[in-house]
Amino acid sequence: MQEKEYYVHPSSYVDEGVTIGKGTKIWHFSHVQKGAVIGRDCSLGQNVNVGNNVRIGNGVRIQNNVSVYEGVELEDNVFCGPSCVFTNVNTPRAHFPVHGVYAKTVIREGASLGANCTVVCGHDVGRSALIAAGAVVTKDVKDYALMAGVPARQIGWVCECGKKLDGSLKCPCGREYLLQDDVLRKK
Numbered sequence: 519m520q521e522k523e524y525y526v527h528p529s530s531y532v533d534e535g536v537t538i539g540k541g542t543k544i545w546h547f548s549h550v551q552k553g554a555v556i557g558r559d560c561s562l563g564q565n566v567n568v569g570n571n572v573r574i575g576n577g578v579r580i581q582n583n584v585s586v587y588e589g590v591e592l593e594d595n596v597f598c599g600p601s602c603v604f605t606n607v608n609t610p611r612a613h614f615p616v617h618g619v620y621a622k623t624v625i626r627e628g629a630s631l632g633a634n635c636t637v638v639c640g641h642d643v644g645r646s647a648l649i650a651a652g653a654v655v656t657k658d659v660k661d662y663a664l665m666a667g668v669p670a671r672q673i674g675w676v677c678e679c680g681k682k683l684d685g686s687l688k689c690p691c692g693r694e695y696l697l698q699d700d701v702l703r704k705k
Contacts, residue, residue, distance in 0.1 A: 539576065557594065569606075575627070589620030589639060596625045599633035599651065606639045626661070628678060635670075648676045662695070662702045675702050 523540040526532055530548040539558035544550065548566040556568065557576035567585040568574065574586070575594035582600050586592065589606040606620040621639035625631065629643045632651035637643060643659045650666035659665055664674040664682060674682055675697075677689035687695040687702070694705040 563600075581633070587620070588618070589622050591622070591624045593625060593627040593629075595628045597630040598625075599631055599635065601634050602631045603634075603636040604639070605636070608639060629659075630680065646676065646678045648680060660701065678704070 524538045524542040526544045527546050529546050530544050532538070532544070532550045533552040535552045536550050537555045539556060539560065541559040542556055544562045546564040548562050548564070550556065550568045551570045553571040554568045556574045557578065559576055560574060560578045562568070562580045563582040565583045566580050569586060569588040571588050572586050573591045575592055575596065577595040578592050580586065580598040584598050584602055585604065587604050587606040590604045604623060607616050608621055623637060623639050624642045626643060626645040628646040631637065631649045632653065634651055635649045635653045635655065637655045641655055641658050643649065643655065644661035644663060646661060647659045647663045647665065649655060649659070649670065653666050653670040654668045655665065656669040660672070662675050663672045664676045665671065666673050675687070675695070676682055677691060677693050679689060679691045679693065681689050681691065683689060683695065687697060695702050696705050
């Protein structure tokens with residue numbers, strides 16, 4: 519029998535028909551459902567649920583108590599803080615099930631979602647954006663945007679490394695940015 523190139527804690531369940539990349543670790547009491555694809559070198563903390571057909575990129579970190587529902591996609595190097603929340607139906611009703619018709623939500627490469635934040639379905643979170651703890655995302659988020667509050671509103675810009683940018687748009691890490699028509703891009 520071939521040894522697995524990833525780790526799944528014995529208290530966790532991985533359904534048939536799941537793809538898990540090399541170096542990925544799935545910790546205590548987690549469940550990965552049928553059709554899910556998880557990339558290389560990911561870490562899924564305690565009590566993480568990955569829904570049917572979810573796509574998770576490489577290098578993703580999902581902290582404890584997060585459910586990534588069908589319709590949600592996490593690109594490479596996304597960070598999901600403890601107990602962050604995704605929804606996948608805009609008007610859920612127990613007596614009117616949607617039967618697999620879910621709103622699509624994409625969390626772009628390098629974005630970070632703070633602890634206990636909520637991303638309402640049907641909205642994308644831009645590349646390297648930073649969502650503050652407890653914020654509620656109710657609209658699309660631009661690349662590099664710093665979002666906070668309920669509902670979340672943009673309060674600044676962040677560098678790819680995560681530091682808040684000042685008016686010069688130059689980060690102490692050496693990266694520089696250009697703002698044109700309210701769109702931030704790396705120089």
